[in-house]
Amino acid sequence: MVRDEDQAFYNRIQVPPPTFCPQCRFQRRETFRNERTLYARKSDKSGKPIISIFAPDSPFKVYAQDEWWADDWEPPKAEFDFSRPFFEQFRELQLKAPRLALLSKDSDNSDYANHSAKNRNVYMGFSVIESEDIYYGMMINKCRSLTDCTYMYEGSELSYECFFGFQLYQCGWCLECRNTLDCWFCYDCVGSTNCFMSSNLRNKTYVFYNKQLTKDEYEQKMKEIFPLRFDRAEELRKQWVEMYERNAVHKFANMVNCHDSTGDYMLGCKSCYQCLHTKNSENCSYMYHTWDMKDCFDVTNTLGELCYETHGVVGQYGAKFVNYSYDDQFVEYCDHTFNSEHCFGCVGIKRGKFRILNTQYSEEEYIALRAKIIEHMKTTGEYGEFFPSSVSPFAYNETIANDIFPLTKEQALSQGFTWRDNVPGTRGKETKKPEDIAQTALEAGEQTCQEVLACIDCKKNYKIIKPEFDFYVRMKLPIPRRCADCRYRLRLNAHNPKLMFDRQCTCVASDHDHASSRCPKRFVTKYKEGAPPEKVYCEACYQREVV
Secondary structure, three states: OOOHHHHHHHHHHOOOOOOOOHHHHHHHHHOOOOOOOOEEEEOOOOOOEEEEOOOOOOOOOEEOHHHHHOOOOOOOOOOOOOOOOHHHHHHHHHHHOOEEOOOEEOOEOOOEEEOEEOOEEEEEEEEEEOOEEEEOOEEEEOOEEEEOOEEEEOOOEEEEOOEEEEEEEOOEEEEOOEEEEEEEEEEOOEOOEEEEOOEOOEOOEEEEOOEEOOHHHHHHHHHHHOOOOHHHHHHHHHHHHHHHHHHOOEEOOOEEOOEOOOEEEEEOOEEEEOEEEEEOOEEEEEEEEEEOOEOOEEEEEEEEEOOEEEEEEEEEEOOEEEEOOEOOEEEEEEEEEEOOEEEEOOEEEEOOEEEEOOEEOOHHHHHHHHHHHHHHHHHHOOOOOOOOHHHOOOOHHHOOHHHHOOOOHHHHHHOOOOOOOOOOOOEOOOOOOHHHOOOOHHHHOHHHHHOOEEOOOOOEEEOOOHHHHHHHHHHOOOOOOOOHHHHHHHHHHHHOOOOOEEEEOOOOOOOOOOOOOOOOOEEEEOOOOOOOOOOEEOHHHHHHHHO
């Protein structure tokens, strides 16, 4: 169904309505985002060893970051052939144009970071901005000393296995918490300190399993738990999931300072529809992980205004059908295009203007040829949609699409996606079995960093780096028995919304306005009817129950 608001936007930017549903449009864009599948390979320009999101046998030319930004090479050019489909010609240009190995700008000791900038000491960090000492993190902004955390903001520090946290300090296994100190296995706690296995707390101290204790009682309990053994950590993690799914009260959506909006994990938004992980945006729809947006539809990992069907673009205005491009204006069907304006069908250019397939034209020539190509694309059924997955530089299982919408190889191929069999990773090379690892990091000792371990879930081999080990010792934690990818997917799959559902408030509290009957209010939420969690409340019931 195309809403009236949707059609008005399509008319404004002069594109036809999409033929895919919002979920399929989202999934298709994410097939262009390889965040965390990294390869060791050589630069196609200099031959020097580099870390890249492109496999050594990738058909694309790949340059190191300093090489790509240098001025000693020119992008390939092509003339448009009206006897052939656009995407066929676009793919040929993709294969000729050099691509960035990965993007980690203005950073120190962060060779294994991607889509990141202004960092120091980041290892296997993805979409990390202005942060330090981040290990295995995703979507981190202005934080320090985090390991295995996702969606962390505004000065969070010294925390582990946390998801969607603001200003957390020395916390572990915390979900949707803000301004908390030394809290462990908590859900939806705000302004609280020294709390354990508790939910829906506001400005509380020394709460253990949602029961108030004295300072001495609480500290004695903590001495019995820390240093945290691996077997106890596994047991507590299961209790934590049970606690927030069965016992905690869940607001229908995690929205703060939002007006006339639907979605989840939203901050400071106005008139936004079905947006997820969105901040400071207005008049937008169908967005995922975006910020400072205005008048945009169907965008992921984007910052800009008046954008449509874009992925991985920052500083854009008037972008349509654009992939992985920064600081552009009025670019369309472009990929890997930077600091450019009025470009169509371009790949691998910087500081371009009035270009089509990378070829330079005058302004008058550009306007006329662009209009003619769009009419040609309409006759071939190509215009008005994001790039087909057939021109994605990556196989489905290399991308975040497979994390959010997991498919088997057979399913992916049947849906028209590609698949890579030789993704990075080894199995069977471990020098220490999981059951032989000591229960705490302190007991395991620094020699663990010399061992090759095996994941208890996927069996893939992994190692513990020295700064990571030091973090576990400092936090009195065990050595993880899962590889970083499995730890990441546990967080993402458990907490990250994919679809939105219409459902009714589940509150039956007798002291609320609806008396003893079930609250009749309905809302749009990520929580599906009949599935955990059990207590999903409207705004009014949540405020009465929690705050």
